Amino acid sequence: MKIIGVTSCSTGIAHTYMASESIKKAAKKLGYVAKVETQGSIGIENRLTSKEIEEADLIIFAADLPVRDVERFAKYKVYECATEDFIKNSDKALQAAIKWKNDQK
Amino acid sequence: MNVNENLILVNLVASNKIEALQQLAQAALKANVITEQSEYLRSVEKRELEISTNMGNGIAIPHGRSNVVITPYFAFAKMSSPIQWNEESESNVDLIFMLGVPESSEPSEHLRLLSKLAGKLVNDSFVDSLRSLNNQKEAVELFSQLNFEEE
Numbered sequence: 001m002k003i004i005g006v007t008s009c010s011t012g013i014a015h016t017y018m019a020s021e022s023i024k025k026a027a028k029k030l031g032y033v034a035k036v037e038t039q040g041s042i043g044i045e046n047r048l049t050s051k052e053i054e055e056a057d058l059i060i061f062a063a064d065l066p067v068r069d070v071e072r073f074a075k076y077k078v079y080e081c082a083t084e085d086f087i088k089n090s091d092k093a094l095q096a097a098i099k100w101k102n103d104q105k
Numbered sequence: 106m107n108v109n110e111n112l113i114l115v116n117l118v119a120s121n122k123i124e125a126l127q128q129l130a131q132a133a134l135k136a137n138v139i140t141e142q143s144e145y146l147r148s149v150e151k152r153e154l155e156i157s158t159n160m161g162n163g164i165a166i167p168h169g170r171s172n173v174v175i176t177p178y179f180a181f182a183k184m185s186s187p188i189q190w191n192e193e194s195e196s197n198v199d200l201i202f203m204l205g206v207p208e209s210s211e212p213s214e215h216l217r218l219l220s221k222l223a224g225k226l227v228n229d230s231f232v233d234s235l236r237s238l239n240n241q242k243e244a245v246e247l248f249s250q251l252n253f254e255e256e
Contacts (some may be wrong), residue, residue, distance in 0.1 A: 010152075010154070011152060011205055013170075013204055014160075014204060016179070017224040025227050038220070041220070042216050042217050087161065087227075
C-alpha cells in the first residue's frame with residue numbers, strides 16, 4: 001500500500017514534525033513506506049508530486065491548519081485528523097485511517 | 106548538532122510544570138538566547154492552551170514564538186522524577202524539550218535542526234538514551250553526535 005500524508009500545526013515547530021515521523025513509523029511497522037509532506041516553519045518539505053498523489057492508496061492529512069495547495073488533492077478522498085492523533089498513538093491512528101479507506105469501497 | 110551546555114539540565118528537580126518551565130527559561134536567559142523570561146513564558150503558555158505539548162511517552166515539547174527570543178534554540182531537561190503536565194490524567198513527563206523561535210523567523214538552519222529534533226523524539230532508542238543520561242556532559246555528547254540522516 002502506498003501511503004502519503006501532509007502534516008501542519010500552528011507554530012510549525014514541533015507537532016508537524018512529530019506527526020510526520022509518527023506516520024512513517026506506524027507505516028513501517030506494517031511493512032509500508034509512507035511519504036509525508038511537512039508544512040511547517042521552514043516551509044514545505046518533502047513536497048508530494050502529482051504522480052505520488054495520483055498513485056497513493058491512502059492520503060492522510062494530520063493537520064491542525066488548512067493544508068496549503070490543497071487543490072492538488074481535490075480529485076481524491078483524504079483521511080483527515082489532528083497531529084495529536086498520530087503523535088499520541090500512531091498505530092491506532094494509522095489503523096483508523098486504513099479502516100476508513102477499506103470502508104470506502 | 107551544536108548545543109550550549111548551559112541549556113542542558115540533567116536530573117532537574119521541580120515539583121510541577123510551571124517550576125520546570127521557569128527553570129528552563131532561566132537557563133535560556135543565562136545562555137543569552139532570550140532577552141526576557143516572563144514574556145517568553147507567556148508565549149509558551151499561550152501555545153500550551155491551544156494544544157498540549159505533552160506528546161506522550163513521557164515527553165513534552167513546550168515552545169513559544171516571541172520577539173524576546175534572539176535565536177532559535179532548544180533547552181533540554183531530564184527530570185529527577187516525572188511531573189504532571191496536564192490537569193487531565195495524561196501521562197507524566199520526565200523529558201522536556203523547550204523550544205524558542207523569534208517572532209519573525211525566516212527558515213534557517215537552526216529552525217531546520219529544531220524540526221529534525223522534534224521528529225527524532227518518536228525514535229524509541231533515542232528516547233531510551235535520553236533517559237539513561239547521568240549528567241550534563243553525557244547529554245552534550247549525545248546531542249553533538251546526533252545526526253539526522255534518514256534511518
